[in-house]
Amino acid sequence: MTSAPQKTQAIDIDFREMSGAWQAPAPDALPELPLLQVQNLGFGYPVPAPWPWQTATQRTVLHDVSFTLQMGRSIGIVGASGAGKSTLARLLMGLLSPSRGGVRLLGRPPLHTLHATALRQARCHMQMVFQDPYSSLNPRQRIAQIVTEPLRGLGQPISRPEQRAQAAQVLAQVGLPASALDQYPHQFSGGQRQRIAIARALITKPLLVVADEPVSALDVSVQAQVLNLLLDVQQQHGLGYVLISHDLAVVQHLCDEVLVLDQGQVVERGTPQALFSNPQHPCTRALLDAVPQMDPGRARRQQTLRQRMAAAVGENPPLP
Ligand SMILES: Nc1ncnc2c1ncn2[C@@H]1O[C@H](COP(=O)(O)OP(=O)(O)O)[C@@H](O)[C@H]1O
Ligand SMILES: [Mg+2]
Numbered sequence: 209m210t211s212a213p214q215k216t217q218a219i220d221i222d223f224r225e226m227s228g229a230w231q232a233p234a235p236d237a238l239p240e241l242p243l244l245q246v247q248n249l250g251f252g253y254p255v256p257a258p259w260p261w262q263t264a265t266q267r268t269v270l271h272d273v274s275f276t277l278q279m280g281r282s283i284g285i286v287g288a289s290g291a292g293k294s295t296l297a298r299l300l301m302g303l304l305s306p307s308r309g310g311v312r313l314l315g316r317p318p319l320h321t322l323h324a325t326a327l328r329q330a331r332c333h334m335q336m337v338f339q340d341p342y343s344s345l346n347p348r349q350r351i352a353q354i355v356t357e358p359l360r361g362l363g364q365p366i367s368r369p370e371q372r373a374q375a376a377q378v379l380a381q382v383g384l385p386a387s388a389l390d391q392y393p394h395q396f397s398g399g400q401r402q403r404i405a406i407a408r409a410l411i412t413k414p415l416l417v418v419a420d421e422p423v424s425a426l427d428v429s430v431q432a433q434v435l436n437l438l439l440d441v442q443q444q445h446g447l448g449y450v451l452i453s454h455d456l457a458v459v460q461h462l463c464d465e466v467l468v469l470d471q472g473q474v475v476e477r478g479t480p481q482a483l484f485s486n487p488q489h490p491c492t493r494a495l496l497d498a499v500p501q502m503d504p505g506r507a508r509r510q511q512t513l514r515q516r517m518a519a520a521v522g523e524n525p526p527l528p
Contacts, residue, residue, distance in 0.1 A: 220248055233314050241314045243448040244277040244300065244414055250308030251295055266307065269295050270472040274309070275465075279415065282442065282449040284459030284480070286495055287469035293452045296469070297420045300450060301336055302327050313416070325363075339421035341401030345393040352389040355379065355408045362412065378407040381444075382437060399430035406437065410445075418450045423458060435462060456492075457499045460484065468492045480482035 233241055250273075252266030269292045277283050287293050294446025298304045300311055302319035310334040314329050316331065322330060335358065338344040345354050355378060366374075376386040382403040394399055402422065409417050419438070423431040439462055442449060451459050459466050460480045468476040468483070470491040487493045 211247045238314070238415075239279055241279070242276050242312075243279045243314060244280075244450070245312040245315070246273060246275050246300070247312070247313065247318075249273040249296070249299060249306050250307035251292075251299055251304060251306050253295075264331070268307075269305075269474065270299070272309070272473055273467075273469075273472075275467060275474075275477075277416075277448050277450065280442070280446040281465075282451055282463040284463035284466040285450065285452045285469055286456050286459055286466060288452065288491070288495070289454060289473075291469040292472040293454075293469060294420055295472075297336065297418050297450070298454055300418050301334060302331065304505070324446050328361065328363060332412050334416040334418065335412060335414040335421045336366050337402075337405050337409050337417060337419040340425045341398055341405050342393075342425070344345065344405055345401055347393050349392075350389065351375075351379070351391055351393070351404055354393070355389075355404065355411055358408060374411055375407070378410045379404075379411060381441065382407045397430075399433060402426060402430075402434050404439065406434075406441070410441065413445070414447065416448045416450070418452070420452045421454065422451070431458070438462060454495070455499065456480075456483065456495045468495065474479055 219452075230525065245246065252268040255265045255267050257264045258352040273296060275283060285296060295304070299306055302311065303323075305320040310320060313333060316330065317329060318407050319330060327483070333425055352372055352375050355375040359366050359371055359374065360412055372389065372464065375389055379386060384400065384403055388396070388404070393404070396404065402425075408423075417438075422438070423434050426434060436457065438449065449462065451462055453459050456466070463480055466480050466483055467474050467483055468489060468491055470489070476487070476489040476492050484496065485493055487496055
């Protein structure tokens with residue numbers, strides 16, 4: 209993607225009053241600031257000691273991951289299952305504390321050093337979209353309650369009618385009617401549920417959206433619609449995306465830069481075009497081989513072969 213400079217001009221943020229340790233930068237300063245700085249990030253899950261007299265250890269699943277995301281740009285994280293992508297997503301959101309390095313939002317102190325109130329304030333600007341729209345939406349709640357849930361986490365009282373009006377507005381942005389507000393998740397298809405999940409992420413007007421495998425649970429025909437929606441939203445609001453996927457084809461159209469993660473390490477990085485045309489690392493090549501390729505020439509060759517075989521035995525050619 210090369211049209212990012214225009215995206216940043218479209219920033220439209222309802223800047224909230226911030227207090228405490230996390231001071232929001234002035235809106236004028238925003239385009240100059242790096243949205244997200246990930247510096248030498250390392251993380252290990254604790255492994256309990258088998259015996260009480262032994263000390264607990266750690267299983268390191270992320271090693272020294274660094275990247276910077278500018279406002280309005282998109283970065284893709286790709287890797288096979290178990291590479292550490294979801295762990296990285298949780299670290300970016302400040303849901304886990306790194307064992308090494310840190311994550312800075314808008315140049316402020318690392319998220320894991322903030323106290324709870326400041327972290328909550330920082331989180332106004334970042335939201336997450338999860339993989340499975342079936343399990344990420346509470347089946348017992350109406351869409352109005354689901355979509356407005358992040359507003360209640362902001363710690364600012366917003367009246368019910370105002371919350372509902374904001375919910376209707378974000379639903380319209382993702383192409384759903386306001387009548388959806390009174391319905392339940394089971395009344396929607398997978399693609400519509402993921403639209404609802406995206407609406408929930410947009411309601412706080414975040415600057416950053418971390419989407420962990422946002423289309424993996426959807427039919428291929430619906431995947432493109434949801435990816436196009438993410439692209440439209442970005443062009444409208446100048447959001448930054450961290451788009452996580454095991455599928456290089458998913459990040460190809462949306463991301464300015466792609467990082468290939470293998471066993472917790474960044475093994476290759478570059479533009480999607482460079483990775484597709486000239487992959488260097490075996491892991492990138494393996495991911496590329498997994499992308500289904502359209503090869504009409506191959507189908508034609510197979511057909512000709514069948515016809516020649518049929519002609520050789522004097523029969524009608526079988527249907528392709
Ligand atoms: N809560 C957890 N406790 C211990 N190990 C975990 C936990 N979550 C993930 N892991 C391990 O961390 C590694 C990376 O997992 P994950 O970040 O989910 O990878 P990905 O999203 O790329 O599939 C895997 O080996 C996984 O088994
Ligand atoms: Mg995952």
